[in-house]
Amino acid sequence: MRDAGLDWLRKGENKDYLSEDFVRVEEYELRAFKTAAENLHRLALRAAAEVAARNLWSRVGIPDRCVSLLEYSVKNETDLHLIGRFDFAGGIDKLPIKMLEYNADTCSLIPETAYVQQQHAAQEAGKLNGKLPYNRYAPSIAEQLKKIMRSRPDAEPNLLVSTLGYQEDRLNADMINLGAQKAGIEDRLSIGLEGVIFSPDEGIFVKNSRDEYRRYDFWFKFIPWEFIAFEEPDLWDDLSTIIQNNLCTVVNPAVSMLLQSKALMEIMYELEPNNPYLLKTTAAENDFFGGQYVRKPQFGRMGENIAVFKHSRTPTYETDGDYGDFPAVYQQLAQLNEDREGHLYQPSVFYTGEASALCFRRQDDPVIDDDAEFVGSVIG
Numbered sequence: 001m002r003d004a005g006l007d008w009l010r011k012g013e014n015k016d017y018l019s020e021d022f023v024r025v026e027e028y029e030l031r032a033f034k035t036a037a038e039n040l041h042r043l044a045l046r047a048a049a050e051v052a053a054r055n056l057w058s059r060v061g062i063p064d065r066c067v068s069l070l071e072y073s074v075k076n077e078t079d080l081h082l083i084g085r086f087d088f089a090g091g092i093d094k095l096p097i098k099m100l101e102y103n104a105d106t107c108s109l110i111p112e113t114a115y116v117q118q119q120h121a122a123q124e125a126g127k128l129n130g131k132l133p134y135n136r137y138a139p140s141i142a143e144q145l146k147k148i149m150r151s152r153p154d155a156e157p158n159l160l161v162s163t164l165g166y167q168e169d170r171l172n173a174d175m176i177n178l179g180a181q182k183a184g185i186e187d188r189l190s191i192g193l194e195g196v197i198f199s200p201d202e203g204i205f206v207k208n209s210r211d212e213y214r215r216y217d218f219w220f221k222f223i224p225w226e227f228i229a230f231e232e233p234d235l236w237d238d239l240s241t242i243i244q245n246n247l248c249t250v251v252n253p254a255v256s257m258l259l260q261s262k263a264l265m266e267i268m269y270e271l272e273p274n275n276p277y278l279l280k281t282t283a284a285e286n287d288f289f290g291g292q293y294v295r296k297p298q299f300g301r302m303g304e305n306i307a308v309f310k311h312s313r314t315p316t317y318e319t320d321g322d323y324g325d326f327p328a329v330y331q332q333l334a335q336l337n338e339d340r341e342g343h344l345y346q347p348s349v350f351y352t353g354e355a356s357a358l359c360f361r362r363q364d365d366p367v368i369d370d371d372a373e374f375v376g377s378v379i380g
Contacts, residue, residue: 001119005174006111008167016373018116022128023345023360023377029092030134030379033347034355036097036277037086040268041351043275044102047267048074048258059283060263061298061327066229069240069254077243077253080148082220083107083141083176084252084259086349087368089334098279098334100346101296104259105252106222108168109374110175113350113359114138117376131378133358140356141179147353148218149185152249155217158187160204163222165192173222189216193223198238203247218249225257226299262329263298279332292333294367297326303369308333317366336366344368345375 001007010018025033051060052074057067085107091097114137121132149157159180163169173190180188189206197205197213205213228236242248258264265281272278280287285295288309295307295315304321310333336344339362346368350357361372 001116004111004115006116006171008171009112009116018112018120019362019373019375021375022121022124023092023375024131025092025134025358025377025379027380030358032097033088033091033349033358036088036091036099037349037351037355039275040086040099040102040277041084043268043272044104044259044264045078047264047271048078048255050267050271051258051264056267060258060261060267062258062261063229065233066236066257069236069243070258072244073254074258077255079151080249080251080253081256081259082144082148082251082352083110084256084351085109086351088347088349089336091347092337092345095335095337097277099265099277100279100331100334101262101265102259103301105226105256106169106172106224107350108172109348109359109361110137110172110350112374113348113357114175116374117359120376121378128378131380133377134379135358136354136356137175137350137352138179138182140352140354141176142183144353145180145183145185148249148251149183152217155249156187156215157185158216158218159185159189160196160206160216160219161188161190161222162193162196162219165194169222173220176220176222189214193221198235198242199247200238200241200245203242216248218251220251224260224301225252225254226260229257261298262296262300262331263327265331266329279334281329281331283327283329285328285330288330288332294331294333295328296331297323297328299323299326303367303372306367306369308366319367319369336368346372347377 084104087100089098117133161173161177163173204216204219269278269281292310297305300323305324306319307315308317310316343362345362347360349355360375362375363372
């Protein structure tokens with residue numbers, strides 16, 4: 001991990017983050033996880049099209065000023081989605097797979113899933129009888145990047161990768177850069193958002209040490225679309241013009257903000273209420289009166305501002321966070337897998353044009369949040 005530049009994941013506050021254990025997943029369980037992710041990604045895109053067709057933007061938390069770009073993106077950019085992560089409940093020991101949320105925009109856990117658990121399994125090969133994780137991240141992300149660039153034949157095959165500078169974000173963004181390298185994209189650069197120049201008339205640029213401006217035709221941003229929408233409205237306006245004038249292709253595209261909205265799960269549930277992977281999700285708490293359910297913000301992250309209710313209007317468990325000002329959605333409480341020590345497990349499947357990797361996190365609390373422990377998995 002030190003050689004790979006991933007020491008941050010196991011030092012300081014993260015010293016207990018990586019578990020020594022593995023979850024064993026049967027082949028049929030893996031097939032079920034992959035099928036669920038494929039099914040739900042298609043349904044999420046169908047729900048996004050429904051939002052655009054029926055003008056349901058306010059229901060899913062999209063501000064009026066953002067609708068123009070989202071309409072354009074739903075119509076023209078769904079094939080530009082590069083990477084997302086489904087968080088599930090269940091899936092092993094005969095518990096049904098249920099979708100908790102779709103981290104479709106800037107999903108974390110990429111280096112842990114694509115690299116760390118693979119190396120850990122190789123190190124423990126004797127104990128694991130040679131069993132390995134399900135991990136097609138590297139070839140899958142490379143193929144998806146090539147596919148995206150082939151869809152824009154008039155653009156230069158270059159890639160700019162940007163973050164807000166947080167170490168965890170940089171590590172995840174580095175895995176995108178590694179995928180670009182494997183895709184044969186030689187012209188690529190990683191730089192913080194503060195170093196990127198946005199010109200509504202000409203595109204996206206970076207100035208080098210010789211005061212020359214280099215234009216990039218593809219930009220991967222590990223910066224949430226909703227952050228830009230709510231905190232950087234001028235940048236949103238610039239990007240809206242740049243994208244709709246085909247001056248740069250942004251991946252993940254703006255439709256990812258819609259896929260990221262927890263409120264989209266309400267539309268998904270309305271479209272397919274009998275879908276076996278969906279939990280009942282609505283905007284009305286009264287729909288769950290007397291039952292077991294959770295309240296979560298439309299644009300929450302990291303398990304923050306989630307409340308668990310069990311046959312009471314008073315939460316039995318609640319997390320703090322920075323997303324409490326967003327409108328809430330209500331979702332049927334799902335059953336998580338539990339081991340003998342009382343640890344609760346949340347599986348996650350990465351989607352990169354296909355279900356390409358599987359990982360687990362575990363925690364003693366009923367909400368898997370930023371304090372969770374990462375647990376590797378092996379198949380068979």
